Amino acid sequence: MNVKMGVDIGGVTLKNPVMTASGTFGYGEEYADYLDIGRLGAIVVKGLSLSPREGNPPPRIIETASGMLNAVGLQNVGVEEFIDKKLPYLRTIGSVVVANIFGESVEDYVKVADTLSNAKGVDLIEVNISCPNVRKGGIAFGSDPVLAGEVTRAVKSASGLPVIVKLTPNVTDITKIARSVEAAGADAVSLINTLTGMSIDIEKRIPHLKNITGGLSGPAIKPVALRMVWETVNAVSIPVVGLGGIMNASDALEFLIAGARAVQVGTANFINPSIAVDIIDGIENYLSDRGIGDINDLIGTLRI
Amino acid sequence: MKPETCAKIFSQRETVKGHFLMIVKAPVSFREAIPGQFIMVRLEGGNSPFLSRPFSIYSIYSRGDDTFVEIFYKVVGKGTDAFSRLREGASLDILGPLGRGFDVPASCRKVALVAGGIGVAPLSFLAQRCGEDIPGTEVICYLGAGSSEALAGLDRLEKICSTVEISTDDGSRGYHGSVTGLLKRDMDLYADDDTRIYSCGPRPMLRGLQELLKGRPPGTCQVSLEERMACGIGACLGCVARIRSDGEKGGMVRVCKEGPVFDIDRVEFGE
Numbered sequence: 001m002n003v004k005m006g007v008d009i010g011g012v013t014l015k016n017p018v019m020t021a022s023g024t025f026g027y028g029e030e031y032a033d034y035l036d037i038g039r040l041g042a043i044v045v046k047g048l049s050l051s052p053r054e055g056n057p058p059p060r061i062i063e064t065a066s067g068m069l070n071a072v073g074l075q076n077v078g079v080e081e082f083i084d085k086k087l088p089y090l091r092t093i094g095s096v097v098v099a100n101i102f103g104e105s106v107e108d109y110v111k112v113a114d115t116l117s118n119a120k121g122v123d124l125i126e127v128n129i130s131c132p133n134v135r136k137g138g139i140a141f142g143s144d145p146v147l148a149g150e151v152t153r154a155v156k157s158a159s160g161l162p163v164i165v166k167l168t169p170n171v172t173d174i175t176k177i178a179r180s181v182e183a184a185g186a187d188a189v190s191l192i193n194t195l196t197g198m199s200i201d202i203e204k205r206i207p208h209l210k211n212i213t214g215g216l217s218g219p220a221i222k223p224v225a226l227r228m229v230w231e232t233v234n235a236v237s238i239p240v241v242g243l244g245g246i247m248n249a250s251d252a253l254e255f256l257i258a259g260a261r262a263v264q265v266g267t268a269n270f271i272n273p274s275i276a277v278d279i280i281d282g283i284e285n286y287l288s289d290r291g292i293g294d295i296n297d298l299i300g301t302l303r304i
Numbered sequence: 305m306k307p308e309t310c311a312k313i314f315s316q317r318e319t320v321k322g323h324f325l326m327i328v329k330a331p332v333s334f335r336e337a338i339p340g341q342f343i344m345v346r347l348e349g350g351n352s353p354f355l356s357r358p359f360s361i362y363s364i365y366s367r368g369d370d371t372f373v374e375i376f377y378k379v380v381g382k383g384t385d386a387f388s389r390l391r392e393g394a395s396l397d398i399l400g401p402l403g404r405g406f407d408v409p410a411s412c413r414k415v416a417l418v419a420g421g422i423g424v425a426p427l428s429f430l431a432q433r434c435g436e437d438i439p440g441t442e443v444i445c446y447l448g449a450g451s452s453e454a455l456a457g458l459d460r461l462e463k464i465c466s467t468v469e470i471s472t473d474d475g476s477r478g479y480h481g482s483v484t485g486l487l488k489r490d491m492d493l494y495a496d497d498d499t500r501i502y503s504c505g506p507r508p509m510l511r512g513l514q515e516l517l518k519g520r521p522p523g524t525c526q527v528s529l530e531e532r533m534a535c536g537i538g539a540c541l542g543c544v545a546r547i548r549s550d551g552e553k554g555g556m557v558r559v560c561k562e563g564p565v566f567d568i569d570r571v572e573f574g575e
Contacts, residue, residue, distance in 0.1 A: 026539040030561075034308070034537070046541075054556045061534050061542035063382075066351040068534060072541045075556055219351055270535040271346065271356065272308050272397065 003287045004294040005280075007041070007261050009239050010162025010187030012123050014041035014096050014262060017295060018252065018280045021243050021266030022047055022100035022126060022166070023072065027086040028093060034273035039280060041262060042096035045086070047128050048116070049101070050108050052078035062199050062208035067218025067245070068267060069197050071211035074102060079112050083119045091121040098164070102128040106154045113159040125161050127151065127186075130168030130193035142168040142193075145180035152184035162187040164241060167232075169221075170196050174228050175235035182236045190241035190264065191232060192225045217267040219245045226254055233259030233300065247271070249282020256283070259300035310348060311398045313390055314372060322379050323422065323456040324388050325362070328396060330373040337364050338405030339430035340528050340565040343373065344536035345387070348395040353383040358533045358560070360426035360504070361401060362457075373398075376457060378422040402536050403564050406430050406502055406526050410438060413498040417445040417465070418487055418513060420505020424457035426528050427504055431464045442466045444493075448483025448505070452476040484512040491516070501525035503568070511573040525568040531559040546572040 005016035019042040025031060028043045037043065055075025062069050077085065082099075090097045099122045103109040109127065116122045129142035129151055141147045152165050165181040167174055169192035178189050194215025199208040207213075225244020233240050242260030245267070246252050252263045268275045283295070292298055314327040328345075344356035362376035379388050390396075408415070408430070415434055417427040424447060431443045443464070448471040449455045455477065461468045470478030471486040479486040483505070494501060501524060503513055510527050517525050531543035538561035547557040548570045557563070 023541075024535075024539060030538045055541065055544070057546075058542075058544055059532055060544065061532050061540065063353060063355050066354055068355060070534075070540070070542060075541050075544070218354060267534075270540050271354075273399070273535070273537060273539075274308065 001288045001291065001293065003284050003292070004296075005284060007295060007299075009164065009241065009262060010124060012096055012162055016041040016280050016283070017256060017262040018276055018283070019044055019098065019241065019262055019264045020269060020276055021264035022128065024266040024269045027082070027090065029086070029089050031269070031273055035277045038094035039277050040095045041280070042098050042124070043090065043093070044098040044100050044126055044264065045082070045090070046076050047074050047100045047102045048076055048079045048082050048112060049074065049103060050079060050111050052076065052081065056211045059208060059210055060214075062214070064197070064199055064216065065220060067216055067220035069199055069209060069214035069216055070194070071209045071214035073211065079115050083115070087119060087121045096123045097121055098124040098126050100126040100128055100166070106151055109151050110154050110158040113155045117159045117161050122161060124164060125155065125159055126164040126166050126190060127155050128166050128193070130166050142177065143171045145176050148177050149180040149184035152181040152186050156185040164188040164190050166193055167191040168193045169224060169228055169244075175231050178232045178236050182238050186238060188239040188241060188261070189232060189236065190243060192221070192228050192244045195221055195224065217245065219247050221245045222251060226258055229255055229260050230258045230302070246279070247275075249279045249286060252279050252283055253286055253298075256295070256299050257302050259302065261299060308397050308399045311396050313392055313394045313396065315392055316390060318388075319376075320456050321453060324377055324379070326375045326377070326387065326390075328373045328375065328398065330371050330398065332371050334364055334371050334373050334401060335366060337361050337373075337401035339433050340405030340426050341401040341403050342536070342564060343375070343398050343400030343402060344533070345375070346397045347386060347390075348397055353386055355383075355534050356397070356399065356536060357383040357387070358536055360528065360564070361429055362425045363429050363432060376422070376425040376428070378456070399536060403560055404562065406528070406565050408434060408438065408500060411498055412438060412441055412500050414442045414494065414496070414500075415444070416487065416494055416499065416501045417443065418483055418501060418503035418505070419445060419447045419457075420483055420509040421449055421454070422456055423503070423505030423528070424461070425504070427502060428457050428460055428464070430502055431461065435464055444469065446471065446483050446487050448472070448486070448509070450474065482509065482512065484509060484516055487513070488516055502527070504528040507573060510568070510571070514568050514571065514573065517568060522567055522569050526565050527568045527571065528564045529559050529566060529571070530564070533560050536560050546574065548572060
């Protein structure tokens with residue numbers, strides 16, 4: 001049976017609801033050998049800042065129970081080099097391109113968003129107000145409803161592109177932040193970013209990460225992510241993009257049934273670089289097997 | 305396309321205490337592997353261990369239509385412990401060969417390998433290929449370990465190298481001291497343009513080697529670095545090392561993609 005897999009995020013049509021999460025898929029080209037990138041609903045590129053950043057010193061990652069901690073610290077080539085060196089390839093792939101951006105000030109966010117809006121080939125902007133691994137910016141904006149709204153409003157007015165705001169789970173009530181960015185004009189929200197965590201080497205009595213703390217990702221966080229997506233879907237009327245520990249089609253389907261309009265696959269790309277297309281196929285088979293002709297007829301159909 | 309493949313363990317045995325030789329039946333694409341390249345290995349299914357583990361390639365060989373990859377590793381944590389318990393026929397997900405291997409100029413007449421502990425694995429593969437590809441080249445291996453019982457990979461090196469020099473920290477066999485101390489004794493042998501030095505081992509050893517080789521022309525020595533990795537293909541940015549780019553200030557460079565092999569003079573080992 002022919003299943004309609006397309007979904008709409010902020011007026012942009014994704015050919016299917018599966019995106020690859022920022023920071024787990026490089027700038028796309030890293031995965032060209034491993035899967036047909038043109039099959040993805042969207043690619044979200046590694047977070048971009050105004051100037052290149054070298055990130056945190058190593059060790060940056062450590063495995064934990066059913067997951068991993070990372071403290072990469074937003075290492076990236078900067079928005080100019082992204083446009084010159086990375087975007088030409090992304091223009092050829094035939095998937096929606098989402099540029100993830102972050103800054104240390106509202107002005108930074110605005111400049112990056114403005115630069116990207118004028119570069120042909122970017123379809124959507126995802127605003128990271130939630131990175132736990134950098135001192136300034138990131139989470140400071142994401143944990144305060146007023147600041148989150150301020151950044152959103154500024155990026156929206158600077159950018160001609162639809163804007164997704166990526167939320168942190170490291171807050172008391174994620175729906176407050178979601179409502180605030182919705183009121184400020186966000187076209188969608190994505191959640192969750194990583195949960196702040198820590199791991200210690202008991203022989204040396206030092207943290208496993210040079211940064212001391214890092215962001216927890218992987219299947220360990222999926223139940224938390226799903227709960228927060230469910231709460232947010234009930235709190236806002238803009239589309240919610242769900243992510244956090246999705247390892248297979250069944251995980252992705254849970255988020256869609258909970259009401260996520262699309263999902264992002266993150267850490268799973270590290271385990272199996274072609275997993276995103278397996279997840280697309282798995283979702284399609286699920287719908288086809290149950291005689292559901294359109295993915296939109298499944299989204300948000302949780303029975304309580 | 306070189307997607308992740310399911311591979312079966314052909315055999316596995318403990319060689320010296322805590323060191324295992326695993327032979328995996330691999331896709332034919334592995335025949336193109338270059339010494340210094342690595343593969344990502346994961347237990348099929350399950351989340352413990354969760355991430356794939358990087359292993360340098362110890363050897364590749366073919367028998368009939370089948371290709372075999374040898375992995376020689378030391379048990380150091382949860383991942384390697386889990387691998388060491390696997391037996392013949394167990395399934396693994398493997399990805400590779402990955403990364404940049406060693407460069408050996410065809411004009412090279414003398415090769416010194418400086419191996420610390422399990423750092424012997426990629427160097428043994430290199431010695432094997434030097435013997436096959438540039439016959440007549442003298443390959444001398446300096447193999448260091450804590451004690452004589454921990455001299456991993458010695459039997460094979462003795463077969464494929466012109467000479468094997470041994471050092472042990474406790475003096476139980478060969479030179480009493482570090483492997484770089486042993487190399488220092490012989491440095492006059494490696495003064496000419498047609499000699500190259502290759503190394504892999506613990507960071508303090510590599511730092512010592514860098515110190516010893518100060519003043520040598522760039523390109524004299526290459527080292528293979530070890531870092532924790534999540535993806536192995538350049539996406540996670542978890543495995544970076546600080547590398548100088550041609551005389552300029554260092555930057556964070558991916559060990560999995562731009563490495564794991566680097567010119568030793570470009571590596572900033574830090575404190």
